[in-house]
Amino acid sequence: MYCRRLELVDFRNFAALELDLPAGPLLVLGRNAQGKSNLLEALLALASGRGRSHRTLAELIRTVDGAPRPFARIRAEVAASDRATRLELVFALNPTEDGGPGRRASRRVVVDGKPRRASELLGQLNAVHFSPDDIDLLGGAPAERRRFLDVAISQVDRNYVRDLVDYGRVLSQRNALLRELRERDDDAAGLEFWDGKLVELGGRIVATRQQFVGALNDSGAAAYEELAGAGESLRVEYRLVGAGEDGGLPLDLLANMRTREIQRGQTMVGPHRDDLEMLVDGQPAAAFASRGQQRLVVLSLRLAEMEWLGGVAGESPVLLLDDIFSELDSEHREAVIARMPKGAQVLVTAADDAQVPETFRSDAAVLRVRAGHADREG
Amino acid sequence: MIDGVPGPIGRLIEELGKLPTIGPKTASRLAFFLLKSPPEQVASLAAALAALNQGIVQCSKCFNYADRDPCPYCTDEERDVHTICAIEDALDLLAIERSGGYNGRYHVLEGAISPLEGIGPDDLRLNELVARVKDEGITEVVVATNATFEGDATALEIGRLLDGTGVRLTRLARGLATGGDLEYVDPATIAQALEGRREF
Numbered sequence: 146m147y148c149r150r151l152e153l154v155d156f157r158n159f160a161a162l163e164l165d166l167p168a169g170p171l172l173v174l175g176r177n178a179q180g181k182s183n184l185l186e187a188l189l190a191l192a193s194g195r196g197r198s199h200r201t202l203a204e205l206i207r208t209v210d211g212a213p214r215p216f217a218r219i220r221a222e223v224a225a226s227d228r229a230t231r232l233e234l235v236f237a238l239n240p241t242e243d244g245g246p247g248r249r250a251s252r253r254v255v256v257d258g259k260p261r262r263a264s265e266l267l268g269q270l271n272a273v274h275f276s277p278d279d280i281d282l283l284g285g286a287p288a289e290r291r292r293f294l295d296v297a298i299s300q301v302d303r304n305y306v307r308d309l310v311d312y313g314r315v316l317s318q319r320n321a322l323l324r325e326l327r328e329r330d331d332d333a334a335g336l337e338f339w340d341g342k343l344v345e346l347g348g349r350i351v352a353t354r355q356q357f358v359g360a361l362n363d364s365g366a367a368a369y370e371e372l373a374g375a376g377e378s379l380r381v382e383y384r385l386v387g388a389g390e391d392g393g394l395p396l397d398l399l400a401n402m403r404t405r406e407i408q409r410g411q412t413m414v415g416p417h418r419d420d421l422e423m424l425v426d427g428q429p430a431a432a433f434a435s436r437g438q439q440r441l442v443v444l445s446l447r448l449a450e451m452e453w454l455g456g457v458a459g460e461s462p463v464l465l466l467d468d469i470f471s472e473l474d475s476e477h478r479e480a481v482i483a484r485m486p487k488g489a490q491v492l493v494t495a496a497d498d499a500q501v502p503e504t505f506r507s508d509a510a511v512l513r514v515r516a517g518h519a520d521r522e523g
Numbered sequence: 524m525i526d527g528v529p530g531p532i533g534r535l536i537e538e539l540g541k542l543p544t545i546g547p548k549t550a551s552r553l554a555f556f557l558l559k560s561p562p563e564q565v566a567s568l569a570a571a572l573a574a575l576n577q578g579i580v581q582c583s584k585c586f587n588y589a590d591r592d593p594c595p596y597c598t599d600e601e602r603d604v605h606t607i608c609a610i611e612d613a614l615d616l617l618a619i620e621r622s623g624g625y626n627g628r629y630h631v632l633e634g635a636i637s638p639l640e641g642i643g644p645d646d647l648r649l650n651e652l653v654a655r656v657k658d659e660g661i662t663e664v665v666v667a668t669n670a671t672f673e674g675d676a677t678a679l680e681i682g683r684l685l686d687g688t689g690v691r692l693t694r695l696a697r698g699l700a701t702g703g704d705l706e707y708v709d710p711a712t713i714a715q716a717l718e719g720r721r722e723f
Contacts, residue, residue: 304710315672322638335636335643338676 147490175514192272271462365449
């Protein structure tokens with residue numbers, strides 16, 4: 146599938162943009178801070194419903210002299226093998242009590258002219274986004290890695306999305322009850338119901354994530370070996386916080402944790418606390434791998450994500466590669482280009498034309514981005 | 524007093540703004556709408572508001588609101604006196620009555636268990652329900668709480684409290700909406716509908 150038309154209003158640094166995009170490779174050129182990454186982020190937002198990690202929804206809205214515009218809008222036409230879909234995604238600032246613009250934003254989604262729940266955006270356009278910040282997947286907080294899992298799986302698994310939403314609801318109810326039990330200095334009255342739901346939903350979420358991690362191990366390890374050279378191996382492990390080897394989220398574990406959970410007023414086990422660990426030659430990549438190896442690890446994970454999404458959805462996702470060439474030597478650049486699926490829409494940004502290998506350049510259309518404007522070349 | 528608005532209008536805006544789902548903008552719009560409405564229409568609304576608390580009481584048996592206590596649903600001997608339908612609030616009673624599919628007694632729980640909102644079992648009319656089941660010779664309790672986690676938690680608590688009383692406990696079936704097209708129904712609903720399938 147690919148995005149054949151993109152229209153932006155007040156999204157990041159784009160006041161207004163209308164673009165026809167090619168089905169194949171597109172090279173996005175421009176100096177730094179002109180909007181190349183923002184263009185990719187618009188497509189990421191269509192795929193995931195939000196921007197890059199750490200970005201709040203309100204930060205997607207363009208500001209003029211420090212004052213935010215009322216909303217940002219992305220419109221797109223997506224062409225898949227069997228259908229064409231018109232998407233509209235609006236991020237609007239929530240009004241405050243007195244009717245003025247607030248600091249938080251909410252989403253509105255329209256699919257083929259009909260208002261839809263935000264979750265129904267997922268799966269309309271599948272995309273994999275790679276940026277130099279992805280190195281945080283290794284050294285950053287566990288939340289980064291859970292987000293990586295959730296963004297990937299949510300694009301192709303509606304049930305997973307629903308389970309995540311339900312799980313969040315159960316989690317906040319259970320945490321509220323734990324805090325209340327702490328205040329009242331009570332035993333575990335009323336927890337059984339929420340425990341049961343937590344285990345049921347949490348178990349399904351963990352099982353789905355583990356399947357995805359299995360796929361990462363198959364194709365990610367292969368990609369890494371190819372990029373890093375024979376003899377080096379990548380392994381990804383899903384870490385269940387506090388759980389035994391057998392996986393899942395057994396009720397007795399919650400029972401064992403109960404006193405501590407009530408003391409802290411917080412649910413301490415479950416998929417909202419789980420983590421991923423990336424191992425290079427059996428050693429944690431975050432601590433032991435070189436900077437260069439770490440780059441290849443995250444790149445391998447993204448390539449594996451791409452293959453998995455393509456396999457599950459039956460057609461290749463859009464590949465959004467932000468500033469990928471500047472960090473790689475020429476050999477690795479060629480290896481990445483060789484792994485790009487033929488005929489897939491691939492957007493690659495670069496500040497320096499000279500870093501773009503001829504093998505990519507020769508097939509690619511070129512888009513120049515300058516101060517919030519974009520023009521096709523040739 | 525709201526800036527630039529004559530006293531009575533400002534007061535009305537303030538009062539309307541206290542209602543649920545009504546923000547300051549809607550409150551102003553409603554106030555000015557009323558200002559431009561025929562006087563008799565406004566008087567009729569005012570009379571309805573003034574009469575609201577007069578002659579309306581809460582039924583001491585089922586906690587529904589009615590013009591007398593006990594309420595008509597609790598005294599009507601034509602109704603099935605051995606069945607109680609437990610509901611979250613009085614509006615649910617109207618919805619079930621409109622369906623015409625039920626003809627027993629009711630019991631308004633006045634909410635559902637929700638730790639986030641500070642509502643626990645003790646804040647609901649659960650003890651009163653248990654007492655009624657024992658005192659009134661009830662043979663079936665139809666639990667008609669909402670199909671939410673909070674409604675499920677409440678249903679589970681009712682089951683726990685009535686365990687051992689021998690009363691038959693039932694829950695409303697979940698599944699397909701009338702007129703619904705299977706193709707567009709979400710998987711969770713289909714799964715529940717399959718679970719609740721029956722012979723025909």
